[in-house]
Amino acid sequence: MEIYGFSGWMLYVDLTEGKIRKVPIDLELAGRFIGGWGIGCKLAYDLIKPGIDPLSPVNPIIISAGVLVGTSVPSAARIVATFKSPLLATEEPRKYMIAYGTAGTRRFGWNLKCAGYDQIVITGKSERPVYLRIDDDEVEICDADDLWGEKDTYETTDVLEDRYEGCGVISIGRAGENLVRYSMALVDKNGTFGRHGLGAVMGSKNLKAIVARGTKGVKVSDPKRLSKVVDEMAEKIKQSPWLKPFHQVGAHAGWSAYKSMLHMGVWSVEEYDKHYGIPALLSVKRYSAACATCILSCRIGYRVKDGRHAGLETDTGHGVVLSMIGERLELKDIRDGLKYLDMCNRAGLCAYASSGPIDWLTRLYEGKAITEEETGGLALTRSLGTYLRLLEMIINREGLGDTLADGWILVSEKLGRDARKEYVWGSGGIQKGVAHMIDPRTWGLSANTLGEAVNPRAHHGNMSSALAGPPVTLDWVKGDLEEMAVSRDEFLRIFTPATYYGVFNAARMARHIEDRGNILNCLGCCDSNSIPRFLPVPNLAECYSAATGIETTPEMLKKVGERVSNLYKIINVREGFSREDDEFPEAWFKPIMTPEGPATMKDYYKTREIIRDDAHQLLDDYYDERGWDIETGIPTQEKLKELGLEEYIKDLPE
C-alpha cells in the first residue's frame, strides 16, 4: 500500500541488547492521533510505565517527526522527543513528569523522514558510549569512544557531518554525559530539546548522538493540492512586515515589545535595551539561520568580532534568551553573555535553566545570606568569572556544582532553603521543578503564560498564539482564535468578558491554544510561525489532507488536538499530577521591583491586577473549558468517552 506524507516506519532500538527492529506504522492511529507527537504520546503511554526512574534503562526516548516534515509546508521541520524527565517536579510526594521537548531542525527532521522513519523509540542502555546511525535502510549502533568525553556538541556534529555527508545530527555534550538534570540535546547545532533533561536521559543510556541521513524522499498524495495551499501560506508570509526584521535579527524582531515584556527588572528598560537591544545583537551576529522550509527564519548565529572574547563563535540560542540571561546575571557586555551561552551550548546545557540557580546563589552570597562554609569555600561574587566557574562545576558535577546540577527542588533541600519562596525576582516563578521563562508580572497573564502553569510540562513555546508576540488588538486576537477552528459556543465563552480577568477569558482561551499547539506538534509545524498567524488550522488541515490523502477537516484536526491534550494529561495523571501542581507559582503574586516601579501580575491588556481569588477562578474556568473535574483538574470519564479514549478511563483516580 502506498503511504503518503508519512514515511511508513517506526524504528525500535534496544541499546541493552544492541537490537534494531522496524515496525510499519499503523495508519489507524492517524485517524485518532494524526501522527507525529500524537502517535508519540500513544507510544509514551504504552512504554513509560508509571513510577520508573527517569535515569534508568527502561525510560524510553521517543522521537516523533511531524507528519508534514519533509514536505514544503512552511515551518514543517519540527520533531518532538518524549521521555520521563529526570528533573524532580514535586517533593512531597516525589513526582517526575513525562516531559517533551520540541526542536526545529535544519537537516535531521527531513533526513529522518527521507530515510523512511516517522518515529524512533530508544530503550535500554549501552555498555559503551555509542551513537545511533540511521542511513536509509542501514541502522547501526556505532562506537562513540572517540566522541564521548572528548568532543562537545558542535565538534560531535562536525565529525558526524563529515563522516556522513548531508546528514542531520542530535548530540549531547558533557552536561548530558554527566547526567545534569536540565541538560539538553542539540539538533543540527541550532535546535534544542530544551530544559527538561533529555541530555541526561541520553547520557544515562551512553547515547552520545543520533545521525539521520535519507535519500528515499517523502511522497505526497496530491502535489497540486498541496502546492496550492503552500503557495497561499508562503505568499502571506512573504508579504508580512515581519519578514525583513526576522531575516535581520531573528526572534529579536519583537524586541521593541520584548524589552519590556521579557524584562526582569534588574536594569531599567532603557539600560536593558542598550546592552541587549538590536544594535548590540547586530554587533555579534554572524548569520541568519532558518529551519528547513521556514520562510520566517528566527535564528541567528553569533561571532564576537573584537574586544573581550574576540573570535568566539556560537550557534545556539535566540537573542531573547541571551538577553534574559544577560540581564539576570548583570552581564552588561553582550560578549560576556555570549561567553556564558557558548559554554552552555558546547556542553549541551540549558543556559536559561542553569542561569537561575547561579543567579540565586550569587545574590544570596552578595546579600550575605549564605557563607563560604555553605558554598564549599567558594567566594560567589557576582562576575562572569564566578558564573563560568559555577557552570564548569555544574557540567562536571563537582562540589557545589553537583548539587546545582539536580534542579531547584533538590538544590533547595540540600541547602535547607526554598527557592520557590526566596527566588522571586526574575525567576519567572518556579513550578513543577522549573522556572518559567515568560513571567506574567512583566508579560501580563495572557492565555500563554497562564497556559504554562496548567500545561503538564511548562512549555513557553507550545502555548503559542498571537499573544506570544508584541501586544495586539482584541480584533486580531479574535481572528487568531477563529483560525484555531473553535466552535461558535467556544468563541462566545472565550470572548465573554470576565470580571476576574478582563475583556476575554484567558483561561478558556488557554485550553484552545494548547490544543492548537498540539496540532503543531503532530504536524511538525512551528509555534514561532503561529505568532504572526501564519498557521491557521484550516490551512493545516488542507496541508495534511493533500500530503497524506487522509481527508481531514479543520474541526477534525482540532478534535485531535484536544484528544492529544487529554492523552498527554492522562500520562501525567498516572504519575500523580493534578490541580495542586497547576496552581500558580507563589512568585506570581508578589511584585518584581523594577527601576520603573513594582511590576505585578495583570491581565493581558494590563487593566487590572490579578489576585489569588481571580487565579482560583481562572483555574476553575480552564478545567471547565476542558470538560475536566474542576476540583482535581483531571479528565472525567465523560470527556474520555467523548474523545474515544475509553481505554484510559482505568487510569483515572478513584
Place this chain on the structure above:
Amino acid sequence: MKEKKSIKTNPEACTQCLRCQLYCSFHHTGVFNPLKAWIVIKPGEISFTDECLEKCTLCTLYCVCDAIISQ
C-alpha cells in the same frame, strides 16, 4: 559541481531554509528529497551539481532572501 551562469548566488544571504532543494528535488524526482536536489546548500556555499540544467532557474522562484537570483 559546476558554475551556473543563469543564477547569481549570494551565499551570505542564504538562511539555509532549503526550500530550493525541496522544490528542485520534487520537480525532477517526484518526491521531496533534498539530498537529490541539483542545488547544494552548505554554510556559506551554494553550488550546482553536474546534472543541473544550465537554463533551469526553478529554484530561484522559492528563495525568500535573494541568495539565488535568476539572471
